[in-house]
Amino acid sequence: MTLLEATGLTVRYGGVLANTDVTLHVDAGEVVGLIGPNGAGKTTFVDAVTGFTAARGTVTLDRRRLDGLPPHARRRAGLARTWQAGELFGDLTVRQNVAVAAARGPLRNLWSDLTGRAARTGDVDTALEMFGLQFVADRRPGELSLGRQKIVGVARALAGGTRAVLLDEPAAGLDTDESAEFGGHVRAIAAAGPGVLLIDHDMNLVFDVCDRVYVLDYGAVIAAGTPHEVRADPAVRTAYLGAPAEAGAPSEADAGAPQEVPS
Incomplete structure (x- = not known):
C-alpha cells in the first residue's frame, strides 16, 4: 500500500x-x-x-x-525526519531526547512532560528498545559514540506515532x-x-x-x-x-x- x-x-x-x-x-x-x-x-x-x-x-x-x-x-x-547535523539536545538525557517527539502538549508544558509523564510513555520505551538504547537511556548524547548518537536521532524520529x-x-x-x-x-x-x-x-x-x-x-x-x-x-x-x-x-x-x- x-x-x-x-x-x-x-x-x-x-x-x-x-x-x-x-x-x-x-x-x-x-x-x-x-x-x-x-x-x-x-x-x-x-x-x-x-x-x-x-x-x-x-x-x-x-x-x-x-x-x-x-x-x-x-x-x-x-511524518517525521532526521537532520544531517543530528540536532540532539545536549543537556537532556537520551530518554528525554526521544520523549521530545512524543510530547503533544503546549510548549510551556514541555519540561514537565520530559521529566514526568511523557518520559515514561510506552511509545518512548518502545523506540528505545527497538534500537537497543534502553541501557543508555539516562546518559547524555555527548557521552555516546557518533554512531550511537545517530541512532538516538532516528529513535526520536520514530517516537510519537510515526x-x-x-x-x-x-x-x-x-x-x-x-x-x-x-x-x-x-x-x-x-x-x-x-x-x-x-x-x-x-x-x-x-x-x-x-x-x-x-x-x-x-x-x-x-x-x-x-x-x-x-x-x-x-x-x-x-x-x-x-x-x-x-x-x-x-x-x-x-x-x-x-x-x-x-x-
Whole structure:
C-alpha cells in the first residue's frame, strides 16, 4: 500500500529550480533510497515534503493531503525526519531526547512532560528498545559514540506515532561496521510497519537495505527501480558510481567494493 507520496514537487529559489516535478512514493514497510551528488536537491526535497520550504505539488500520507500544512502539523500526522547535523539536545538525557517527539502538549508544558509523564510513555520505551538504547537511556548524547548518537536521532524520529520517516544522510561519519549496524536498524523500522525514505552517500548501505532507489540529478529524477536496476543503469553508473557505461564492464559496486556518490 502506498503510504507516502510526493507528486510533481517543485521548489524554486528565485531563478533557481532546486527540485523539478519530483514524483516518488514509499509503501508501508518499505525502505526507499534517494541518491545523487551533492547539490542534486535531496535535502531540499526532504524540506519540501516535511513543510520546511515552500513547494508546488502534492504530498500525501496514507491518502491524506499534507501539502500546505506547517511542519508541526505534518509531524503530528505521522511524518517525521532526521537532520544531517543530528540536532540532539545536549543537556537532556537520551530518554528525554526521544520523549521530545512524543510530547503533544503546549510548549510551556514541555519540561514537565520530559521529566514526568511523557518520559515514561510506552511509545518512548518502545523506540528505545527497538534500537537497543534502553541501557543508555539516562546518559547524555555527548557521552555516546557518533554512531550511537545517530541512532538516538532516528529513535526520536520514530517516537510519537510515526507512519513514515525521512532519513537525511544518517550514516555520514560512520565507519563500515557502524554503517552496517545502522542498516540493520533501518530494516527493523520498516519491518515494524513504517515507510522509510533513506538519503545517503554510502552506496553499500543504500543498495543493501533499500527495496527501491530513486536517483536525483539537478533536482529531477533521472532513474528509479530496484537497487540492481539502478546500479546497472548506464547513466547512473557513469555519473555516480564511477563505473564505465560500456556493456559488460563491471562496476566497483558490482564487485562489492565500498562506494560513495562523488561530490
